[in-house]
Amino acid sequence: MENLKMHSPNVTEGNIAKIAALFPNCVTESKDEAGEVNLAIDFDLLKQELSSSIVEGPQERYQLNWPGKQEALLTANAPIAKTLRPCREESVDFDTTENLFIEGDNLDALKLLQETYLGKVKMIYIDPPYNTGNDFIYEDDFADDTQEYLIKSNQKDEEGNRLVANMDSNGRFHSDWLSMIYPRLRLARNLLTDDGVVFISIDDNEVHNLRKVCDEIFGEANFIAEFIWKRRASSAMADNNVSTDQDYVLCYQKGGLTGFKGIKKDFKNYSNPDGDSRGAWVLGDLTVGMTSSMRPNQAYDLVDPKTGNIFPFNPNRVWAYIPESMERMISEGRVSFPVDNTKRPMQKRFQNELKSSYNPLSTLMMDKVGLNTEATRIMQGLMGGNIFDYSKPVSLLETLVPQLCHDSDIVLDFFAGSSVTAHATMQLNATDSGNRKFIMVQLPEICNEKSEAHKAGYSTIAEISKERIRRAGKKIKQDNAGKEGVDKLDIGFRVLKIDSSNMKDIYYTPDELQQGDLDKFTDNIKDNRTAEDLLFQVLLDWGVDLSLPIKKEIIAGNDVFFVDDNALVACFVKAKEITEAFVKELAKRQPLRVVFRDAGYKDSSVKINIEQIFKLLSPHTDIKTL
Numbered sequence: 001m002e003n004l005k006m007h008s009p010n011v012t013e014g015n016i017a018k019i020a021a022l023f024p025n026c027v028t029e030s031k032d033e034a035g036e037v038n039l040a041i042d043f044d045l046l047k048q049e050l051s052s053s054i055v056e057g058p059q060e061r062y063q064l065n066w067p068g069k070q071e072a073l074l075t076a077n078a079p080i081a082k083t084l085r086p087c088r089e090e091s092v093d094f095d096t097t098e099n100l101f102i103e104g105d106n107l108d109a110l111k112l113l114q115e116t117y118l119g120k121v122k123m124i125y126i127d128p129p130y131n132t133g134n135d136f137i138y139e140d141d142f143a144d145d146t147q148e149y150l151i152k153s154n155q156k157d158e159e160g161n162r163l164v165a166n167m168d169s170n171g172r173f174h175s176d177w178l179s180m181i182y183p184r185l186r187l188a189r190n191l192l193t194d195d196g197v198v199f200i201s202i203d204d205n206e207v208h209n210l211r212k213v214c215d216e217i218f219g220e221a222n223f224i225a226e227f228i229w230k231r232r233a234s235s236a237m238a239d240n241n242v243s244t245d246q247d248y249v250l251c252y253q254k255g256g257l258t259g260f261k262g263i264k265k266d267f268k269n270y271s272n273p274d275g276d277s278r279g280a281w282v283l284g285d286l287t288v289g290m291t292s293s294m295r296p297n298q299a300y301d302l303v304d305p306k307t308g309n310i311f312p313f314n315p316n317r318v319w320a321y322i323p324e325s326m327e328r329m330i331s332e333g334r335v336s337f338p339v340d341n342t343k344r345p346m347q348k349r350f351q352n353e354l355k356s357s358y359n360p361l362s363t364l365m366m367d368k369v370g371l372n373t374e375a376t377r378i379m380q381g382l383m384g385g386n387i388f389d390y391s392k393p394v395s396l397l398e399t400l401v402p403q404l405c406h407d408s409d410i411v412l413d414f415f416a417g418s419s420v421t422a423h424a425t426m427q428l429n430a431t432d433s434g435n436r437k438f439i440m441v442q443l444p445e446i447c448n449e450k451s452e453a454h455k456a457g458y459s460t461i462a463e464i465s466k467e468r469i470r471r472a473g474k475k476i477k478q479d480n481a482g483k484e485g486v487d488k489l490d491i492g493f494r495v496l497k498i499d500s501s502n503m504k505d506i507y508y509t510p511d512e513l514q515q516g517d518l519d520k521f522t523d524n525i526k527d528n529r530t531a532e533d534l535l536f537q538v539l540l541d542w543g544v545d546l547s548l549p550i551k552k553e554i555i556a557g558n559d560v561f562f563v564d565d566n567a568l569v570a571c572f573v574k575a576k577e578i579t580e581a582f583v584k585e586l587a588k589r590q591p592l593r594v595v596f597r598d599a600g601y602k603d604s605s606v607k608i609n610i611e612q613i614f615k616l617l618s619p620h621t622d623i624k625t626l
Helices: 011-022 043-049 069-077 106-112 146-151 173-191 207-218 323-331 372-383 394-403 420-432 461-479 515-521 531-542 580-588 604-617
Strands: 027-031 037-041 082-086 100-103 121-126 136-138 163-165 192-202 223-230 246-253 281-284 346-350 410-413 437-442 494-500 550-555 558-563 568-571 593-596 622-625
Touching (some): 011 027, 011 037, 011 069, 069 173, 106 437, 106 494, 121 173, 121 394, 173 207, 207 223, 372 461, 410 420, 420 461, 437 461, 531 558, 531 593, 568 580, 604 622
Parallel strands (some): 121 192, 568 593
Antiparallel strands (some): 136 163, 192 246, 223 246, 558 568
16 A cells, blocks of 8 residues: 655656656766765756757857856755645635635745646736845745755744845845745746736836746746736835836746637727617728828728718828728718718727627736725725735736636635735626635735734734635625625635644654654654644645545544545544444445555554455545555
8 A cells, every 4th residue: 555755746856757758868877965876867968869969068048047046946846845734713614615825935835736736727926025125035945954844844044034135235136036936936837727827016126037037937939918007196206206107917828828808898988879770889980091102992082972072082091991892881871971071981880790899908007907006995995904015906906817717717826915816806706706716825924013914913914814815705795795696605715824744754764763763653643733634735645626625524433534525535543443344334435535544553454454445345446544
């Protein structure tokens, strides 16, 4: 029976396996710092395999580089032995919601989600630190060995600090920011569906570097747009007397996007004053910006057949149609002639003949997205005060999310902040009866003691984020009371907190077990971990959706978890209560997967016979133990 590995995927090992399948001659062996022999890649030979000419030493090439880039790449690939621990008391509708709120370092979160949500996220929106010189960035320490990863619940420095200010005085001002964003975007790309996209809010400080990073990670050909959002109406006070009033939203696709939905057209100018049987219409230009020398067959005088008024052509802007086509349009009543021949005839454009009810999404999001003042007003209304600075307006996300996300698509925001993305997603679902799901990730960054948030009782940004979702969800339901289907609107979320593995160190290093440590291996699970803690680490390890419904039943006196009915069945009793009769009862349910706790078997014979029992009663069940 196979044991669960209980740590995030080792991306490096997976990449080596892929290269080995294509170029087996490029796989070699090397020793690590501990003297262990591991598979490795002969990069010189691989370079030659991928070149049509002889490769001799380093060559100049176009690339983005900075101090620490190689370490950042190594960081993205390194596995971690951590888990997500459920927190029911901070959740809303824990058993039924399909939304997630992950509290902890987003780099850890992205690694933990690699198997479960690989290729499943339709849209990512993030609003990362802008690197203004006054904000905070994540300080990543990747020099830890395996034991240090297991010991620590979070990556911190010796004083326990998690964040450092990236001030202008830091000689690696841009480098540190790039090293922070680079591994996170690499991991995030893996989670996108083939037709998924990422939106990244940014300002002038790093937009140029972010474009280059995204060109490398997503491919330059997958750049979609650099949207411009006007964030303030009044001018900013600046020493140089230049007011920077805009931010940007960079957008990249993974590679299979067919197009955005666009912005629904406003038909308020359409009417039908003449009772035309074809319905409402609006007047449109009947000329094109071409000269008579360029389009001589479209340069002619136009005559109103009812009044005889003559409308001469403009030599710098001729009619849009040749005479034959224009005559047909006039006969069909598609041309509106003014009484005054000093004015120009216009074309009647009918609403029901439009090819689409949507206009393209403009990169100048001036009229669709509110200012910072909108975000401030909404936050103050929800939270009862100025609890969070620099939140994005809900209208920004209400514009971006429906461009791609429909039905049950997943939206991910791993710099959640005040969780405006979750707010907008719930609001859109209430508007169009959708079932979009969200995954928010937020570090429990400590609120400044002098801040309004701290005075209001919020100790961390994550607490503000969760409370906003709770209040926004309630308000959305209240505002839409009586609307069909609103009672089924999912305004809940499961809170999952990143922590060290549920497994004791000995689980990962059994070879180091000494004779005097045998008592430690009687149970390889930490004493302070619950059965539900174990369940979520199993879900992660097995790549099972973390938002599936969970039920608990008592069978033969044992607590048994059923995830999405029979998708996964788990029993983590530790008092030697797993008997053959109990196993047979579970096997009759024919689960897709089943997992037991190693310390729970009544005796060794039960453990040995489990596979035979399932082979007889449920041969398709995948069985594992921890």
